[in-house]
Structure formats: C-alpha cells, structure tokens
Amino acid sequence: MTARAAAKQKQIGKFPSDDKRWLIVAAVMRKYGSAQSALIETLHAVQSSFGYLDDSSLAFVARSLRLPLSKVYGVATFYSHFRLKPQGKHTCVVCMGTACYIKGSAKLLQKVDRKYGLKVGDTSADNKLSLLEARCLGACGIAPAGIFDGTVLGNLSDDLVESKLDSWIAESESVSQTK
Amino acid sequence: MINQTDQQISSSDELAALAAEYQAKQAQYENSIFVCMGTACQSVQSGGVLQSLQAEVKSRALEDKCRVSPGGCQGNCASAPLVSLPQRDLLYQLAQPSDVSAIVDSLQGEPVARLLCDNKSDFFVRQNRVVTNHRGLLNPESIDDYIAAGGFVALLKALFEYSPEAVVEQVQKSGLRGRGGAGYPTGLKWSTVAKARADQKYVVCNADEGDPGAFMNRSVLEDYPFRVLEGMAIAAYAVGATKGYVYVRAEYPLAVERVKKAIRSAEKHGLLGNKIASSSFDFHVEIRLGAGAFVCGEETALISSIEGGKGLPCPRPPYPAESGLWGKPTLINNVETFANIVPIVTNGADWYAAIGTPKSKGTKTFALSGRIKNTGLVEVPLGTTLREMIFDIGGGVPDGHKFKAVQTGGPAGGCIPEEHLDATIDYESLLALGSFMGSGGMIVMDDSSCMVDVAKFFMQFCAAESCGKCIPCRVGTAHMHDMLERITLGEGTMDELGQLESLCDVVQFTSLCGLGQGAPNPVLSTLRFFKNEYLAHIVGHTCPAGVCAPVGQDIRRPKCAL
Amino acid sequence: MRVVTLKINGQEMSGRDDEDILHVAREHGIDIPTLCQLDGVSEWGGCRLCLVEIEGSPKLSAACVTKVSEGMVVNTNTERLAGYRKSIVEMLFTEGNHVCSVCVSNNNCELQDMSHELKIDHISLPYRYPLKEVDASHDLFIFDANRCILCTRCIRVCDEVEGAHTWDIAGRGIKSQLISDLHQPWGDSPSCTSCGKCVEACPTGALFEKGKAAGEMVKDARFLVYLEEMKEEKS
Ligand SMILES: Cc1cc2nc3c(=O)[nH]c(=O)nc-3n(C[C@H](O)[C@H](O)[C@H](O)COP(=O)(O)O)c2cc1C
Ligand code: SF4
Ligand code: SF4
Ligand code: FES
Ligand code: FES
Numbered sequence: 005m006t007a008r009a010a011a012k013q014k015q016i017g018k019f020p021s022d023d024k025r026w027l028i029v030a031a032v033m034r035k036y037g038s039a040q041s042a043l044i045e046t047l048h049a050v051q052s053s054f055g056y057l058d059d060s061s062l063a064f065v066a067r068s069l070r071l072p073l074s075k076v077y078g079v080a081t082f083y084s085h086f087r088l089k090p091q092g093k094h095t096c097v098v099c100m101g102t103a104c105y106i107k108g109s110a111k112l113l114q115k116v117d118r119k120y121g122l123k124v125g126d127t128s129a130d131n132k133l134s135l136l137e138a139r140c141l142g143a144c145g146i147a148p149a150g151i152f153d154g155t156v157l158g159n160l161s162d163d164l165v166e167s168k169l170d171s172w173i174a175e176s177e178s179v180s181q182t183k
Numbered sequence: 184m185i186n187q188t189d190q191q192i193s194s195s196d197e198l199a200a201l202a203a204e205y206q207a208k209q210a211q212y213e214n215s216i217f218v219c220m221g222t223a224c225q226s227v228q229s230g231g232v233l234q235s236l237q238a239e240v241k242s243r244a245l246e247d248k249c250r251v252s253p254g255g256c257q258g259n260c261a262s263a264p265l266v267s268l269p270q271r272d273l274l275y276q277l278a279q280p281s282d283v284s285a286i287v288d289s290l291q292g293e294p295v296a297r298l299l300c301d302n303k304s305d306f307f308v309r310q311n312r313v314v315t316n317h318r319g320l321l322n323p324e325s326i327d328d329y330i331a332a333g334g335f336v337a338l339l340k341a342l343f344e345y346s347p348e349a350v351v352e353q354v355q356k357s358g359l360r361g362r363g364g365a366g367y368p369t370g371l372k373w374s375t376v377a378k379a380r381a382d383q384k385y386v387v388c389n390a391d392e393g394d395p396g397a398f399m400n401r402s403v404l405e406d407y408p409f410r411v412l413e414g415m416a417i418a419a420y421a422v423g424a425t426k427g428y429v430y431v432r433a434e435y436p437l438a439v440e441r442v443k444k445a446i447r448s449a450e451k452h453g454l455l456g457n458k459i460a461s462s463s464f465d466f467h468v469e470i471r472l473g474a475g476a477f478v479c480g481e482e483t484a485l486i487s488s489i490e491g492g493k494g495l496p497c498p499r500p501p502y503p504a505e506s507g508l509w510g511k512p513t514l515i516n517n518v519e520t521f522a523n524i525v526p527i528v529t530n531g532a533d534w535y536a537a538i539g540t541p542k543s544k545g546t547k548t549f550a551l552s553g554r555i556k557n558t559g560l561v562e563v564p565l566g567t568t569l570r571e572m573i574f575d576i577g578g579g580v581p582d583g584h585k586f587k588a589v590q591t592g593g594p595a596g597g598c599i600p601e602e603h604l605d606a607t608i609d610y611e612s613l614l615a616l617g618s619f620m621g622s623g624g625m626i627v628m629d630d631s632s633c634m635v636d637v638a639k640f641f642m643q644f645c646a647a648e649s650c651g652k653c654i655p656c657r658v659g660t661a662h663m664h665d666m667l668e669r670i671t672l673g674e675g676t677m678d679e680l681g682q683l684e685s686l687c688d689v690v691q692f693t694s695l696c697g698l699g700q701g702a703p704n705p706v707l708s709t710l711r712f713f714k715n716e717y718l719a720h721i722v723g724h725t726c727p728a729g730v731c732a733p734v735g736q737d738i739r740r741p742k743c744a745l
Numbered sequence: 746m747r748v749v750t751l752k753i754n755g756q757e758m759s760g761r762d763d764e765d766i767l768h769v770a771r772e773h774g775i776d777i778p779t780l781c782q783l784d785g786v787s788e789w790g791g792c793r794l795c796l797v798e799i800e801g802s803p804k805l806s807a808a809c810v811t812k813v814s815e816g817m818v819v820n821t822n823t824e825r826l827a828g829y830r831k832s833i834v835e836m837l838f839t840e841g842n843h844v845c846s847v848c849v850s851n852n853n854c855e856l857q858d859m860s861h862e863l864k865i866d867h868i869s870l871p872y873r874y875p876l877k878e879v880d881a882s883h884d885l886f887i888f889d890a891n892r893c894i895l896c897t898r899c900i901r902v903c904d905e906v907e908g909a910h911t912w913d914i915a916g917r918g919i920k921s922q923l924i925s926d927l928h929q930p931w932g933d934s935p936s937c938t939s940c941g942k943c944v945e946a947c948p949t950g951a952l953f954e955k956g957k958a959a960g961e962m963v964k965d966a967r968f969l970v971y972l973e974e975m976k977e978e979k980s
Contacts, residue, residue: 041491048433048472059927072910072936073926075492081915082493082650085433085475101395102590102626103552105640139477139644141434142398144552144624145223145260145559156226158263476917493917498790498810651895651914651921652791658836661919662870682869689832692805693793 020060025053033068040069043079047086056087092127092134094172096165097151101140109148113137115162120169133172191453193461195339198330205331209250214290216240217254217320218278219265221405222398222437224256228280229264235280236266239287249290252328255319255406258310260559262300269320276300305575306557311538311564313546314403314410314522321406323441326448329409335454337528341417342462350421351377354524356532358544363389363480363517364592364621365697366543366610372514375504376422379512384424386415386466387508387515389485390431390438393477394593395644397624399548400518402560404431404438407522408445412468414521416455417528419466422514427466430485432473442470477594477648481696482507482515484650495652496696517622519548540566543609553590553626556581563608570604573627584629588712592619594641594648595701597708598634617708619701633730634713635720638706639667645702656699659690663706670717671731673724673739680721684710751817766808766819767795777821778830778859780894780948782809785969786901792894794830794859797821805829831863839870840919842877842891843949849962850950856894877922882932885955886944893923893951898966899943906969911937923951942968 019026032049036042046069050061057080066076080086098109098116116135117123127134143149146158152168192198209215218224218233237251257265262276266286275286275298285295301307312318321328329335341350355370376384388411392400404411415427431439446468449455457465471489478484479494486508488494507513523545527535539545543565549572552558556578563572573579573589580586588598597618599606606612610620628637646660666683669675687703694700710717719727724737732738750759753770760769765788767777781792788810795808800818808821820826837843837856845851877890895914900923904910911934915924925931944952945968953962 039491041489043491044474044488045472045491048474062927072904072913074910074913074924074936077924077927078913078915079491079493082917083474083476085473102593102624102640103396103550103558105395106553106626106628106632106637138434139393139475139648140395140397141222142392142401143222143226143260144396144398144550144626146226146263147552147558149226156222158223158226498807500812646918649918651916651918652789653793654791654833654836654840654894655793657895657918657921658840661873662836662839665871686832686870689829693796693829693833695790695793695807 020064023054026064028053029065030068038069040071043069043071043076044083047076047080051086056090058088089127090131092131094132094153095134095136095151096169097136097138098124098160098165099139099141099143099147099149100137101144101147103140103144104148107147109150109160112148112160112162112165116165116169119166133169191451191461192335192339193453195336195343198335198339198460202330202333202336205327208327209331211247212250213248214268214270215250215252216286216290217252217267217269217322219255219257219263219267219319220253220323221256221260221263221402222435223260224263224265225437227263229278231280232264232266232278232283235283236286239283243287245287245290249287252322253324255317255321255323256315256402256560257319258315258559258561259300259306259557261557265300265319266298267319272302274300274302306559306561306578309571309576310562311546312562313526313535313538314519314548315406315560315562316526317407319406323406323408324444326409326445326452333529334409335413337525338413338416338420338454339460341420341528342460342464347377347421347423350417350528353527353532354421357527357535358532358539359520359523359527359535360543360610361517362519362523362547362622364595364619366620369516369520372504372516373418373422375502376424376512376514379505381512383426383509383511384422385508385511385513386419386422386424386427387485387489387503387513388415388427388429388518388521389480389482389515390429390435390518391473391477391480391485392432392435392518392622393480393648394622394624396550396552396590396626397593397622398550399560399623401435401438402550403518403522403548404435405441408438408441409449410525411518411521412442412445412449412455414524415468416459416466417524418514418516418521420464422512424514425465425467427468428471428489428508429468430471430473430479430489432479433475434473439470439472446470476650477644478650478696478698481698484696485515486513493650495650496698498695519623538564540607540609542611547608547620547623549608549623549625551577551625551627554580554584554629554631555627565609566607568605568607569599572608572625573604577627580627580629584631586627587630587632588628588634590618590626590628590637590705591624592621592701592704593624594644595619595697595704596621596624597704598628598637598712599708600712617704617711619704631728631730633671633726633728634709634716635667635671635726636728636730638709639664639671641705642667642702645698649698649702650696653693653695653699655690656694656696656702659686659694660699660702662686663690663703667706670720671726671738673720673731673737675717675721677721680717747815749813749815749817751813751815751819753819754821760813762812762814764813766797766806766811766813766817769813770808770819770821775821777808778862779809780855780859781896781898783898783902783946783966783969786898786905786946789897789901792896793833796826796829798823798826827863831865834859834863834865835868835870837894838865838868839872840875841893842874847959848892848950849953849957849959850892850964851960853960853963854950855948855966880925880931881955882930883934883937883939883955884932885939886931886941887953887955888923888925888931889951889953890922891951892949894949895921895923896948898946898948899923899952902942902946902969907938907940907942909936909938909940912943 122135266275359369360366483497484494503513642664790810796805880888900912
C-alpha cells in the first residue's frame with residue numbers, strides 16, 4: 005500500500021462506512037476549512053451523495069465540525085430541504101406556490117391521493133415513488149409546475165402527472181418481473 | 184462559437200480593446216439564433232431545440248454565417264420555448280425540434296407564420312428594460328458576450344475614476360430603493376456601511392427569493408449573473424468590503440450553476456478576486472445555498488444561515504450594516520438592487536432618477552402569473568398603473584373570466600380589487616392599499632378564486648414557514664389558519680371572525696420579524712375588500728367562487744350518516 | 746459607556762447606555778413581565794411579553810434586547826400592551842397541555858404567575874390539544890413536553906454555562922420541539938452531565954426532578970446570579 009493510499013484508508017476508517025461517497029463529503033468540509041459555518045454546505049453534500057441524512061451521518065458531521073449533536077439535528081430539521089428518511093426510487097414534487105395554487109396544483113395533489121393513495125411527504129409502500137411539495141420553483145410562468153426526478157415540467161395536467169407516475173410504476177413492475 | 188479567452192484585464196483601455204475584439208467576432212456572423220435556456224423554457228425542452236438548431240445549421244454548412252447560441256429569458260414564459268432571430272427581428276414561440284428546418288429557412292425567406300410571436304405587441308413595447316435590457320440576446324454563460332455588450336465598464340469606471348465616496352453619492356443621487364421588498368434607500372444603506380469602522384466588511388446578495396409566485400430574481404441571476412456580480416463588486420469598493428456572498432435558494436439549481444461559472448470566468452479575467460484589474464482592490468465572492476426556509480430571506484436570519492445555523496431572525500437594532508456576518512458591518516441587498524447599480528454607474532444618477540416617480544425611482548421587474556393571458560417576466564417604470572400592467576401588458580384575464588384581484592407583495596402582501604386598479608405601482612401607493620411592493624410577484628385572480636381560500640393559503644404558508652422563535656407568530660399563525668379553515672368548511676361564526684381580526688392585530692404588532700408582522704396582511708386585505716365573501720361562507724354557508732363547494736351548494740361537510 | 750437619562754412610565758431615571766430597558770426599569774422598581782429572559786445567559790427576545798412602547802417609534806420594542814438611550818420615553822404598562830400580553834400567554838396555554846392541578850410546579854410556575862399577574866380568567870382561543878411526549882429516561886430528571894413553552898432557557902444555560910449543549914429545538918413553527926442530542930432519550934444522552942441547571946432554569950413544570958408530587962417542585966431561576974456572585978466573592 006502506498007503512503008497516499010494508506011492515508012486515504014485511515015481517513016475512510018473515520019467515516020461511518022467505507023462508502024467512497026464519504027470522500028466527497030470530506031472534500032466539501034475541507035473546502036470550507038472544516039469550520040462550524042460549513043454545517044449547511046456539508047449537510048447538502050451528504051444529502052446529495054446519499055439521498056438523505058441518517059443518525060450516523062449527522063453524528064459524523066457533528067464530530068467532524070466539532071458541533072453539538074443537538075445543534076446539528078436542530079439545523080437538519082429546521083430546513084425543509086433536508087430529509088431524515090430515505091426517499092423512493094422516483095420523486096414527484098408538485099409546486100404549491102401561489103401561482104401554481106391559483107392554477108389548481110392542490111387539485112392535482114388531491115387526484116394523486118385519490119388514485120395512488122399518496123399524500124405529500126409519503127413514499128409508496130414498495131419504495132418506488134415519493135410525493136413531495138415545493139414552495140415556488142420560480143417557474144410560475146408555466147404554472148402549475150412540478151419536478152419529476154429532477155426535471156422541471158410545466159403546465160401540468162392530471163393526465164400528464166398520471167402518465168408520468170404510471171410509467172414509473174410500470175417500469176418498476178417490469179424490473180421485478182425480469183427478476 | 185466564440186472561444187472563451189482567459190485574458191487578464193488591467194485597464195479600461197484593455198477592456199475596451201477586448202470588447203471591440205469580441206464585437207468584431209460577433210459581427211462576422213450575418214445572422215444569429217438565440218434559444219432561451221431559462222428555467223421555464225428548459226422545462227419544455229428548449230435544450231433539444233437548441234441542439235437540433237445547431238445540428239441543422241451545421242448540416243447546411245452555415246456555421247460561419249449564423250451563430251446559434253443559448254440565450255436568456257424573453258419574458259413571455261407562457262409561450263416557451265422561445266427562439267429569437269435578432270437580425271431578422273423575429274421571435275418564435277412554442278418552438279419544437281421538428282420546427283428547426285423551417286426556422287433556419289426563415290433566416291433568408293419568409294417567417295414561419297405558425298410560430299410567430301408578435302414582438303411589437305403591448306407586452307413588449309410597453310416595457311422599459313433597464314435591468315433586463317439585453318432581452319435574452321446574450322449567452323448568459325459567456326463573459327465574452329457580456330464584455331462585448333459593455334460589461335465591466337462600470338466597475339472599471341468606479342475603480343479608476345471614482346472614489347468610494349463618489350460611488351455612494353451616485354447611488355444616493357439615483358434615488359434607488361431596495362428591491363427586496365421594503366424599499367429602503369440603497370445609497371443610505373451603503374453610506375452607513377461605508378462609515379462603519381471595522382477590519383473586515385461583507386457584501387451579501389440576497390437571492391433567497393422565497394415569495395411564492397415571484398421569479399424575477401431567478402431570471403435576473405440566470406440571465407445576467409455577471410451584471411449582479413459586477414454590481415456587488417462596485418458595492419464592495421464603495422463600502423470597503425473585500426468578501427461577498429451570494430445566498431441562493433436551493434430550488435434554483437440553474438441560477439446557482441450560472442453564478443458559479445460566472446465567478447470563475449470573472450476571476451480568470453482578473454475582474455474578481457485579488458487586485459481587480461490590477462488595482463489595489465480585492466473582492467472574493469462565494470455562493471451559499473439555502474435549504475428551504477422562507478424566513479432566511481429576512482436579513483438577520485439570512486446572516487445566521489450563512490454562518491451555518493438555523494435561520495432565526497434577531498431583534499434589530501443592531502442592523503446588519505453595523506453588526507452583521509460574524510459581527511462585522513455587512514451590506515445586504517437584493518439581486519435586482521445590485522443589478523441596477525451597473526446602469527446607474529454607466530449612465531449616471533440623473534439618467535436613472537428621471538425614470539419612475541418622485542419617490543420611487545427607476546424600473547422594477549415583476550413576475551406576472553395566475554389567471555392572466557401573458558404570464559411571464561416584465562420590467563416597467565415605477566408609477567405604471569396596475570391596470571396598464573394587467574390589461575395592456577398582461578393582456579387581461581383569459582377564457583372569458585372576470586378579473587377579481589391582484590395579489591402583490593408575497594405572503595406579507597395583499598389582494599387589490601378592480602376598483603383600485605388605477606393606483607400606480609410604487610412603494611407608497613401599494614402600502615396605502617394594504618399591500619406591499621414585495622419583491623415583485625403579481626398574481627392575478629379571477630372569479631374562480633375564493634378570497635377566503637386565498638387568505639387560508641397564505642396563512643398556511645406563513646404558519647409552515649414561521650421559524651417558531653416568537654410566540655405570537657408560532658402559535659398565532661396556526662390559530663389563524665385553523666379559523667380560516669373552519670370558515671371555508673362553513674363552521675365559522677361571526678364571533679370567531681371578530682377573534683380572527685383581533686388575532687391579526689396581536690400578531691402584526693408583537694411578532695419579532697417581518698414574517699410574523701406581515702402574516703396577517705392577506706387576511707386584513709381580503710377582509711377589507713372582500714368581506715362579503717367571508718359573510719357568504721359564515722352566514723350563507725356558500726362559496727361564491729365555487730372553490731370550497733360547487734356554486735350554490737352548502738359548504739358544510741355532510742354529517743356522517745351513522 | 747455613557748450615562749443617559751430617560752423616562753419610564755413618567756418616572757425620570759438614568760442608566761448606562763449599554764444596559765437594556767428591562768434592567769434599567771428593574772433597578773428603579775418597575776417590573777416588566779418576562780418569560781424567556783434569564784439573568785446570566787444571553788438574551789433571546791422570543792416571548793414578546795416584555796414589549797414596551799417607545800415614544801416616536803411606531804413599533805413595539807422588546808425591553809430585554811433594547812438598549813436605553815438619551816431622552817428615551819418608555820411606557821411599559823399601557824392598556825394596549827396588557828391586552829397583547831394576555832393574548833400571548835393565552836396562546837401558550839392553548840399551544841401545550843397545561844393541567845396545573847396535577848403539575849409538580851403548581852404554585853411555583855412562572856407561566857401560572859404570569860397568568861395571575863395579567864388577570865387571565867379564561868382562555869378564549871381554542872385549545873390545540875397536541876400529542877406530546879414525556880421523557881422519563883433520565884436517572885434524575887423528567888422532561889414533559891406538554892408543559893414546555895419553548896423559551897430556550899434550558900438550551901442557553903446548558904450551552905453557555907454548562908458547556909454541554911445537550912438541548913436544542915428541532916423543527917420549526919408550531920412543530921418546534923425541544924430535543925436532546927440526536928432526538929434520543931435524555932437518559933441515553935452522551936453530552937448531558939446531569940448537572941441539573943436546565944431544570945433550575947425552566948420556568949414551568951416541563952423539566953423537573955424525579956420523585957416530586959404535584960406542587961412539590963420548587964425552583965429558583967436566579968441561581969445563576971448567585972453562582973456569579975459566589976464566583977466573584979471567591980476571586
Ligand atoms: C420574511 C421575510 C422574507 C424576505 N425575503 C426576502 C427575499 O427573498 N429576498 C430579498 O431580497 N429580501 C427579502 N426580505 C427583505 C430582506 O430582509 C432585506 O430587507 C433585503 O434583502 C434588503 O435588500 P434591499 O434593500 O436591496 O431590498 C425578506 C424579509 C422578510 C421579513
Ligand atoms: S415573526 Fe415568525 S418568523 Fe419571525 S421570528 Fe417570530 S416566529 Fe420567527
Ligand atoms: S423545557 Fe423549560 S426551559 Fe426548556 S424550553 Fe421548555 S419551558 Fe423553556
Ligand atoms: S408558484 Fe409554482 S413555480 Fe412559482
Ligand atoms: S423577555 Fe423579552 S422577549 Fe421574552
């Protein structure tokens with residue numbers, strides 16, 4: 005083992021797991037000098053690497069930035085962007101900002117609830133699909149708007165949302181069939 | 184495509200030479216095609232249109248004659264994707280990849296009639312664009328384009344021709360007021376920070392834009408990232424700061440990406456960073472991401488969020504201008520406030536002060552949305568009337584519906600009815616109508632909107648966004664929301680309506696920050712102008728707009744049969 | 746530092762310009778209601794009970810965080826303020842589940858005292874009856890969230906005096922709740938030193954000692970000031 009690889013290995017030893025993604029998180033902390041003010045940027049890095057924040061990652065962040073556990077937990081739960089639970093394979097975010105509300109986004113959510121039994125914040129039992137809401141995506145010109153797996157779509161209609169969700173559900177089924 | 188060079192610029196002459204070089208490069212093209220790559224257009228696959236156009240131009244071997252470039256927002260986002268051909272003075276709407284051959288044909292021949300968007304309509308000609316003056320005809324990611332269009336001239340002018348005091352004086356003389364909502368005189372704020380004594384000062388750009396139904400700041404950041412940075416650098420020079428932060432909400436990934444790139448290219452050109460343009464002035468800018476908290480737009484909460492903590496507001500004084508980030512004097516301005524600095528320094532304070540009204544100078548961008556024909560981004564001189572805005576520029580309410588109200592000022596704003604549409608849009612007159620300028624969201628509502636439901640919507644927003652630090656906002660907004668909900672379910676009483684009004688008074692006057700202080704406004708303003716709708720729900724158990732139950736039906740929940 | 750003269754409730758007085766209205770008033774025998782303020786820790790400014798009127802300012806100011814200045818004219822007990830204070834305390838009663846008769850702090854509770862002082866005889870807002878938990882996992886103490894008014898006194902004393910920062914608030918708005926460490930049982934807290942300062946600092950019966958029956962928990966929130974005085978005497 006080279007010295008560099010050994011150093012890396014030692015660093016990985018401090019991580020909650022030997023997942024390589026922790027190196028990305030560590031790099032973000034280093035970029036901000038591991039200062040306490042790097043907390044939010046670090047939580048962003050953990051969430052974008054792992055999808056959510058669990059207790060062991062919060063504890064790791066607290067330790068690395070020398071912050072009290074309760075402070076890290078407080079910050080992670082104060083901001084609605086951070087999630088403490090894993091999300092489904094696909095995510096559907098419906099905007100509930102003013103422009104979208106006026107154009108009927110609440111009705112869209114009602115339809116989704118009726119057809120798929122999902123309320124905002126829910127993940128389907130098979131973990132295939134999470135439904136979330138947002139506060140104005142800044143796409144009010146094409147309201148009602150939503151984000152489907154990271155892609156913003158505008159002028160949403162019941163049909164459009166249903167066809168998207170149906171395609172995800174069908175896709176997951178075909179995957180399980182091939183197994 | 185123009186190649187990005189990394190030439191370091193060290194004087195106004197060098198900048199002018201470079202601008203001339205870039206202009207000459209652009210002039211080689213007989214034609215150009217810009218495809219809007221803003222959030223709205225991208226969401227309807229303008230990226231595909233751009234690629235197809237590039238491929239088409241290439242296959243016809245026109246690359247040397249026609250530039251195909253990503254562009255910025257044209258304003259009428261409802262007709263996305265938008266494609267413009269500036270040399271031919273054409274604007275196409277709803278363009279699809281299948282249309283590209285016809286579009287390229289029209290460089291020489293007849294315009295494609297079915298895609299044509301009338302760029303001489305009131306929507307375009309009634310605007311006065313100062314902040315968004317390039318009308319989407321710049322590649323937002325290219326510093327070359329920005330320099331060719333006169334970018335950074337203002338910064339170098341400030342650095343080499345003006346003292347910091349003189350810059351502050353210019354801004355003061357321009358009459359510019361903060362575009363983040365409250366309209367505090369920008370020059371006065373700058374002079375407070377300039378006078379503060381400290382070893383370190385900061386400049387912060389507030390790009391949290393949390394008002395639902397507002398997207399002006401997103402658009403300005405996406406299309407003019409260099410201009411915002413240039414405005415920040417001028418501010419930093421004027422107040423004596425060397426470090427800056429752009430606090431952007433996480434919901435704006437494209438804006439974040441563009442600002443990041445812009446910082447890097449400006450640094451490569453020596454226009455940000457150490458010894459800007461070889462002067463003795465240093466200014467470093469970093470981005471900080473929000474994480475989904477509306478209250479972080481409030482300046483003291485924003486500071487605590489940049490410091491890595493929760494966005495909890497603090498009592499003022501001390502104001503950030505005296506004690507802000509890490510206790511140091513900090514200048515906080517909105518995105519659009521900074522974007523106005525460049526035209527002010529370039530064209531002079533008098534030129535700017537001639538636009539607008541005596542007390543509200545300049546132009547303001549607005550995001551028109553809701554039940555209106557031309558949704559999108561517009562920029563008009565302050566002092567324009569609401570009627571001109573909604574009916575001339577906005578094209579009125581579509582589908583034969585009747586206008587009911589326009590909501591301005593975000594969750595702390597109010598709903599303005601038909602009879603006040605001749606009021607002018609400026610800080611004071613909106614305040615007199617129980618509303619608020621806010622950051623510039625304008626949501627139009629027609630007879631299909633129930634005003635009690637709208638009030639409930641905003642209260643739900645405020646209750647969910649309350650930071651919880653102070654009791655009246657934390658508990659009061661929850662109670663007010665529940666009361667409004669009971670009214671929409673037909674369970675409200677007149678007593679409770681009285682209670683709601685007195686709760687509004689308590690929350691408005693005892694809350695710590697602007698969120699709580701403003702939260703009752705949508706209720707107060709709908710009670711002022713649409714009390715009959717409240718009464719219809721409470722006394723008549725009906726919803727005139729047919730939102731809480733179909734028109735004519737009882738809104739009370741059917742009692743359980745068992 | 747400068748000495749300034751001001752008028753509170755018509756009474757002329759002087760104070761240092763680095764002192765807040767609350768303390769200058771108290772030094773001169775004028776009491777202003779407070780809940781979140783605690784001598785010995787930093788100011789919070791969240792309960793809004795100490796709001797006062799300052800002539801010439803359209804807004805109300807929190808006395809605990811507003812410094813006195815020359816010529817200031819302050820009113821602390823107008824009818825309008827009394828009405829606001831009543832509403833705020835009413836809100837607290839509806840936010841949690843406060844059943845005084847069975848509470849360990851009955852007759853020794855700052856919230857109860859406040860409602861007597863403000864002559865609150867009935868609650869006109871609807872009770873919210875939230876579901877809240879009681880954490881009895883600690884060897885010595887109990888935390889009953891039903892009685893917590895989120896004043897953050899425990900958080901500040903634990904962080905600033907004890908240096909443990911066991912407590913914080915999770916969530917926001919009406920969903921805010923006091924948590925220890927990573928929202929784990931207090932008894933499992935790796936940071937708690939069992940010093941009991943939070944219990945002393947708590948104005949209500951939310952934090953109390955184990956084994957106390959209704960009305961038995963007597964606290965003295967001024968313990969920090971004694972602590973300071975003792976330190977000063979020693980040195
Ligand atoms: C609840 C709340 C939210 C706010 N949100 C924003 C915002 O999103 N963007 C903004 O520029 N200002 C916002 N403000 C206003 C800022 O506190 C601050 O006044 C402003 O950024 C100052 O910049 P300006 O003088 O250029 O307007 C908000 C204020 C409050 C009370
Ligand atoms: S008014 Fe609301 S948002 Fe502002 S400090 Fe109070 S609780 Fe927080
Ligand atoms: S436990 Fe007591 S001291 Fe702590 S926040 Fe709740 S009421 Fe305040
Ligand atoms: S309100 Fe939905 S994008 Fe703005
Ligand atoms: S004592 Fe001043 S706000 Fe609570």
